[in-house]
Structures are given as structure tokens and as C-alpha cells.
Amino acid sequence: MGYQLSREQFDRFLDRLKEDYRVFGPALDEDKGALSDSDRITYKEVSRLGELVLDRKSYFSPKEIFYPLRETLFRFCDGEITVPAIDEKKTAILLRPCDINGIDRLDTIFLENGPSEDFYYKRRRDKVRFFMIECTTGFDSCFCVSMNGGRTDRWDVAFRFGEQILAEVKSEELEPYFAGCAQQPFEPQFVTENSKKVRLPEVADITADVFKHELWSEYTARCIACGRCNTSCITCSCFTMQDAAFGAEGKMGERRRTWAGCHINGFTDMAGGHRFREPKGDRMRFKTMHKINDYYRRFGKHQCVGCGRCEDVCPQYISFARCINTLSDVTRERKSK
Amino acid sequence: MSIDTRKVIKNAYRVTRVRGKTALRIRVPGGHIETRFFSLIDEIASKYGDGTAHITTRQGLELPGIDFENIPEINKMIRPLIESLGLAVEVTDTGYPAAGTRNICACIGNRVCTFANDDTTTLAREIERMVYPNNLHFKIAVTGCPNDCIKAYMNDFGIICTVEPVYDQSRCISCGACVENCAKAVTGALAMKDFSVERNREICIGCGECVRKCPTGAMTRSHTKSYRMVIMGRTGRKNPRMAETFLKWADRESILAIVRNAYTFVERHIDRGLDKEHVGYIVDRTGYPTFREEVLQDVRLDEKTLVAEHIDWSGYRYTNDAGLR
Numbered sequence: 137m138g139y140q141l142s143r144e145q146f147d148r149f150l151d152r153l154k155e156d157y158r159v160f161g162p163a164l165d166e167d168k169g170a171l172s173d174s175d176r177i178t179y180k181e182v183s184r185l186g187e188l189v190l191d192r193k194s195y196f197s198p199k200e201i202f203y204p205l206r207e208t209l210f211r212f213c214d215g216e217i218t219v220p221a222i223d224e225k226k227t228a229i230l231l232r233p234c235d236i237n238g239i240d241r242l243d244t245i246f247l248e249n250g251p252s253e254d255f256y257y258k259r260r261r262d263k264v265r266f267f268m269i270e271c272t273t274g275f276d277s278c279f280c281v282s283m284n285g286g287r288t289d290r291w292d293v294a295f296r297f298g299e300q301i302l303a304e305v306k307s308e309e310l311e312p313y314f315a316g317c318a319q320q321p322f323e324p325q326f327v328t329e330n331s332k333k334v335r336l337p338e339v340a341d342i343t344a345d346v347f348k349h350e351l352w353s354e355y356t357a358r359c360i361a362c363g364r365c366n367t368s369c370i371t372c373s374c375f376t377m378q379d380a381a382f383g384a385e386g387k388m389g390e391r392r393r394t395w396a397g398c399h400i401n402g403f404t405d406m407a408g409g410h411r412f413r414e415p416k417g418d419r420m421r422f423k424t425m426h427k428i429n430d431y432y433r434r435f436g437k438h439q440c441v442g443c444g445r446c447e448d449v450c451p452q453y454i455s456f457a458r459c460i461n462t463l464s465d466v467t468r469e470r471k472s473k
Numbered sequence: 474m475s476i477d478t479r480k481v482i483k484n485a486y487r488v489t490r491v492r493g494k495t496a497l498r499i500r501v502p503g504g505h506i507e508t509r510f511f512s513l514i515d516e517i518a519s520k521y522g523d524g525t526a527h528i529t530t531r532q533g534l535e536l537p538g539i540d541f542e543n544i545p546e547i548n549k550m551i552r553p554l555i556e557s558l559g560l561a562v563e564v565t566d567t568g569y570p571a572a573g574t575r576n577i578c579a580c581i582g583n584r585v586c587t588f589a590n591d592d593t594t595t596l597a598r599e600i601e602r603m604v605y606p607n608n609l610h611f612k613i614a615v616t617g618c619p620n621d622c623i624k625a626y627m628n629d630f631g632i633i634c635t636v637e638p639v640y641d642q643s644r645c646i647s648c649g650a651c652v653e654n655c656a657k658a659v660t661g662a663l664a665m666k667d668f669s670v671e672r673n674r675e676i677c678i679g680c681g682e683c684v685r686k687c688p689t690g691a692m693t694r695s696h697t698k699s700y701r702m703v704i705m706g707r708t709g710r711k712n713p714r715m716a717e718t719f720l721k722w723a724d725r726e727s728i729l730a731i732v733r734n735a736y737t738f739v740e741r742h743i744d745r746g747l748d749k750e751h752v753g754y755i756v757d758r759t760g761y762p763t764f765r766e767e768v769l770q771d772v773r774l775d776e777k778t779l780v781a782e783h784i785d786w787s788g789y790r791y792t793n794d795a796g797l798r
């Protein structure tokens with residue numbers, strides 16, 4: 137069912153919703169940019185329409201809401217093990233189509249890429265409902281259309297924000313929260329063209345010799361391994377484990393998992409002090425191959441959804457879109473030879 | 474030719490080595506000037522000077538080769554430049570009202586520089602409006618971060634913009650970027666313990682580099698800004714020396730109040746027999762404790778502010794030259 141809400145009605149809708157859901161959306165984090173006197177748009181719990189920032193892209197993606205940066209998996213104490221409880225409330229996330237598609241890529245990794253589903257991911261993810269923010273123009277760095285990431289029907293409610301707010305509700309469980317709102321059918325539109333376009337290389341054309349191509353050396357010179365491209369990406373799913381013991385006898389402690397990223401130093405550290413992909417270009421190659429090659433070969437869809445955040449946040453002005461285009465040119469050239 | 478040189482100097486003109494010629498010193502607080510003034514400066518230099526401008530060590534502009542007799546005419550022309558300072562006093566056609574307190578210098582700060590913890594231009598202009606016009610000889614500089622590109626350490630009052638990092642453990646992925654950088658390039662104030670970052674506040678200098686390095690927003694800026702104040706650095710013919718730390722983690726209001734109080738301190742203790750005695754030499758005479766007591770009077774320092782117990786300025790005494798072999 138579709139509805140039309142005034143801005144005041146939307147706030148009252150949020151009030152009702154918040155009784156059963158934690159509601160997250162892109163909002164202003166004042167003074168919290170890395171540079172002084174700068175803000176950051178991040179995903180925060182919101183309770184008013186006015187808190188939402190809809191004209192800028194969020195710096196970090198919404199994945200942290202259900203996939204925490206640092207999560208205690210279990211605690212142990214004198215042989216007893218406990219798994220920390222999580223908030224029982226359901227989670228409503230206001231997000232764009234690219235992020236919904238990005239979360240699909242995470243789901244695939246955590247729920248379909250192995251013999252069993254990831255318990256910790258699943259218990260939070262099951263609570264999530266998608267409140268799609270209609271996105272028809274995107275931003276300068278977006279290339280979701282090229283990645284087929286800008287369109288989805290996996291939303292529970294779709295919103296068009298304006299002077300009046302239009303809402304199309306697909307999920308039954310959310311209908312009651314719109315009680316009393318005027319009915320108005322609405323079909324969300326999607327972005328059909330980005331100013332940034334990416335030419336994907338044919339997956340079949342990416343052969344092992346591309347790994348050694350000189351195109352990667354540029355990134356050895358430019359990338360500083362800051363890791364922002366990983367931490368801001370909606371589809372990066374890698375994590376590492378930490379065991380921390382407390383108390384003198386070490387009989388108390390916890391196991392945690394924390395985000396990790398292929399550009400970050402230490403990502404490849406192994407027992408015995410081995411590490412590989414030291415040159416940053418190798419890391420860029422690894423990321424690129426995962427985003428637009430290996431993942432596709434395994435799951436039949438690209439991991440990257442073209443949200444463009446990795447480009448927005450890179451202090452070295454490294455553009456992932458340009459990297460893909462270069463790779464594309466290289467593979468096509470090789471093929472024609 | 475009859476010239477009252479004292480009057481001329483106070484009016485921001487100089488006695489130069491060319492007899493009959495003077496040079497105008499234009500104040501540019503914070504070293505930041507609106508380019509609309511360039512045509513005016515060009516007009517003055519071309520019409521009355523020698524067609525050149527010198528960028529001074531204190532970020533002002535000096536126009537040489539001016540005939541003394543043209544001062545009144547030039548003073549009328551520079552009125553918009555003086556008005557742009559936004560001073561508390563009424564601006565007239567008689568030129569700069571004082572020259573003793575030097576142009577307030579500042580590095581480019583956060584209008585451009587990514588290291589900067591504050592907008593140094595705005596702070597420099599604020600200080601300019603607070604202390605100028607004044608004939609007392611003060612050198613004040615503002616620098617955006619402890620890199621100290623403006624060399625605040627060579628000033629009577631050097632203000633170093635800092636920030637206290639705030640750590641959110643729940644966002645930390647233990648990547649170590651902040652720890653490594655602080656150890657390599659700063660003071661080594663951070664340590665990783667059980668995969669979490671601990672900060673030794675005593676040796677953290679508030680440069681903000683850990684915030685810039687953090688890829689997850691686990692290290693962020695505190696909402697309030699803080700400042701380190703270093704004092705009594707100087708060049709000169711007796712005892713050149715670097716300034717020393719007076720305050721750490723001070724708040725903006727307090728540092729401004731302290732600079733104001735320092736003027737009162739100088740008024741009270743200055744040796745009128747000497748030609749423009751410098752604040753640093755006055756503090757040498759009174760001792761640091763007297764200075765501290767007087768400038769901190771009625772200042773409500775933020776509770777986190779640290780104040781130096783003793784200051785031992787050393788520097789080089791040129792009389793030590795006697796020991797050179």
C-alpha cells in the first residue's frame with residue numbers, strides 16, 4: 137500500500153515505529169570529520185526527519201549497524217562460556233538502493249559461502265528491515281548503474297522525500313505504523329545514468345598474466361595503505377579474530393572479531409611472521425580482483441555495487457572506477473593481440 | 474627637511490637608508506589578504522613608491538621608496554585597508570594608529586592545510602582586533618598545529634592549535650595506524666594493550682594526527698578546541714631563544730584573556746627609561762612567577778588546562794661568545 141505523509145506525520149510515524157524498531161539513517165556527526173571543523177555523515181539512530189541528511193552521501197556505509205566493527209563473540213570465565221545478548225528490537229535502516237545491493241553481497245558471504253550460516257551475522261541481520269531512500273540522481277563518484285547496483289526490489293518500504301513524503305509499503309508487518317496516513321500509490325524510480333561510467337572487463341578475459349601487469353605498480357607508488365577504502369565499503373566483509381585474556385591466571389577473557397581490510401598493514405600476517413602482498417599495488421590488485429572477478433566467478437554477480445565511497449574517502453585520490461576501466465582496456469588489448 | 478620620526482614610525486612608516494624616503498608597512502593579520510586590495514597596493518607603490526612590495530617576515534607588506542611628504546595622501550588611500558581590520562577604534566584618514574604591536578602572524582591553518590586544528594586566520598584577526606592599536610612591542614603568532622610552520626616559538630606569545638583525541642573502543646579495529654604514527658612521527662603517546670589503544674595524556678601533544686590516520690572514526694576530535702601557549706621566544710642582539718611552554722590544553726577564552734593581561738603586565742613593569750623595552754626582557758627582570766600570577770589574574774582556566782610550574786629559558790647569550798676559540 138502507498139501513503140503520503142506530511143513532514144510532521146513522518147515524525148509521528150517514527151515515534152510509533154521506534155516502539156518496536158531501532159531506526160537508523162544517514163545523519164550529521166558534527167565535528168567528527170578527520171579534519172578540523174568538518175562534519176561527517178554517518179549512520180546514526182534517528183528520531184526526527186530533520187536529523188536525516190539526504191543531500192550528501194554517508195562516509196561510512198550502513199553495514200556497521202548489523203556487522204559491528206568490533207564484536208565480542210563469546211566470553212569465558214572459569215570454563216563457562218557465554219555469548220553476549222543483542223538488542224531484541226528490530227532494526228529499520230534508511231538506505232539507498234546501492235547499499236541494499238551491497239548488503240545482498242554481504243549476505244552471500246556470511247550466509248551462503250560455506251557449510252553453515254554465520255550465527256553472529258544472521259542473528260542481527262534477521263532483524264533488519266530496509267527502508268529504501270529513492271535515489272534517482274546519485275552523486276559524482278557513484279557508478280552503480282555500470283555495476284547494476286542502483287536498482288533493487290528488496291525493500292520493505294520505499295520512500296520519496298520531499299515537501300510531502302511518499303511511502304510504498306511492501307512488508308505487511310510495517311503497514312500498521314502507517315495507520316491514519318492518506319493513501320497514495322507510489323512507484324519508486326531508480327537512477328538510470330551516472331556521470332561516472334565503468335567498463336567492466338569480461339571475466340573470462342582476466343587471466344593470470346594480468347596479475348603481473350604493470351598497471352598495478354602505479355598503486356604501489358600512490359596507495360598509502362590507510363584502509364579507508366575497506367572500512368567505508370558496503371561490501372568489504374573481511375574480519376580478523378582477537379583473543380583477549382584478563383586476570384592473572386588468564387582464566388577469564390573474550391574472543392572478538394573485528395573488521396579487517398586487504399589494504400591495511402597486517403592483513404596477510406601469518407604464524408611464523410610470514411606476510412605477502414607487501415607492495416600496495418598487490419593489495420589494489422587483490423581488492424579489484426575480489427570486487428569484480430573472483431566473487432563473480434563464485435556467485436555469478438559482482439561484489440562491488442558502485443557506491444563510490446572508496447573513491448570519496450581515499451586521501452590519495454585513487455579512483456576505483458578508473459582502475460576498473462584501466463583493467464578493462466588492458467584485458468581488451470591483450471585479447472586483440 | 475624636518476620629520477618627526479617618532480610620529481612617523483608610530484604611523485607605520487619607517488626611516489629608511491635612503492634620505493628623504495620612507496616605507497609603508499601594511500598589516501595583514503594572519504597573513505591572509507583579500508586580493509581586491511592588490512590593485513590599491515599596486516596604485517600606491519606605482520604612484521608614490523618604487524613599484525615594488527616586500528613581503529615582510531611578519532607577513533605584512535612593505536612599500537619602499539616613498540617620499541615623506543606623500544604620507545598624508547597615502548594615509549587617505551589606505552583607509553579601506555585599515556577598515557578591513559575591523560578594529561574597535563574609529564578609522565580616519567590619518568593612517569595606521571600604531572605600530573608597536575606587530576602584525577599577528579599565522580600559518581594558513583584549516584582554510585587549506587589538512588594538518589590544522591583550527592582556523593588560524595580567524596584567530597589571528599580576533600587577536601588583532603583585541604590588541605591593536607597599541608604601541609607596546611609585542612610579537613604574537615598563531616600556528617594551526619604543532620608542526621609550527623609559522624614559527625610561533627620565535628614569538629613573545631605563540632599559540633599552537635591542538636585537539637584532544639577521543640577514543641571510541643567499540644569502533645577500533647586494532648589496525649595500529651594511530652599507534653605506529655604517533656611513535657614514529659610524534660611523541661609515542663599511544664600504546665596498544667589487549668587490542669585497544671591507550672593514550673598517555675601527559676605526553677600527547679594534541680597534534681590530531683591519530684585522528685587523521687584512523688580509518689574507522691574510532692579516534693575523533695573532541696568538540697572543544699584547545700591550545701598550547703608558548704611564551705617569550707625571541708631573536709635579537711642579546712639572548713635569542715625559543716619560547717617555552719606556559720599552558721597546555723588551554724581554552725580559547727583564556728588565552729585571549731592572558732594576552733590582554735600581558736599588556737597590563739607590561740604597562741606596569743616596563744622600564745620607561747629604555748627605548749621600547751621588550752616583554753621578554755621584562756619577564757627576565759620580574760621572574761616568571763610574577764608574570765604568571767599577573768597574567769592569570771581573573772582568568773578562569775578550563776579545568777583540564779596545565780600550567781608550567783617553572784620556566785627555564787636558556788637560549789644563547791651572545792656574551793658567551795667570549796668562550797669561542
Ligand code: SF4
Nearest residue numbers: 369440441443444446
Ligand atoms: S569497492 Fe568502492 S564502489 Fe565498490 S562497493 Fe566498495 S566502496 Fe562501493
Ligand code: SF4
Nearest residue numbers: 359360362363365450
Ligand atoms: S583509501 Fe586510497 S590510499 Fe587508502 S588504502 Fe585505499 S586506495 Fe590506498
Ligand code: SF4
Nearest residue numbers: 580586589617618622
Ligand atoms: S603549522 Fe600545521 S596547520 Fe599550520 S601550515 Fe603548518 S602543518 Fe599546516
Ligand code: SF4
Nearest residue numbers: 655677678680681683
Ligand atoms: S594527538 Fe598527536 S600526540 Fe596525541 S596521541 Fe594523537 S598523534 Fe599522538
Ligand code: SF4
Nearest residue numbers: 645646648649651687
Ligand atoms: S587507527 Fe583507529 S582503528 Fe586503528 S588502532 Fe587506532 S583507533 Fe583503532
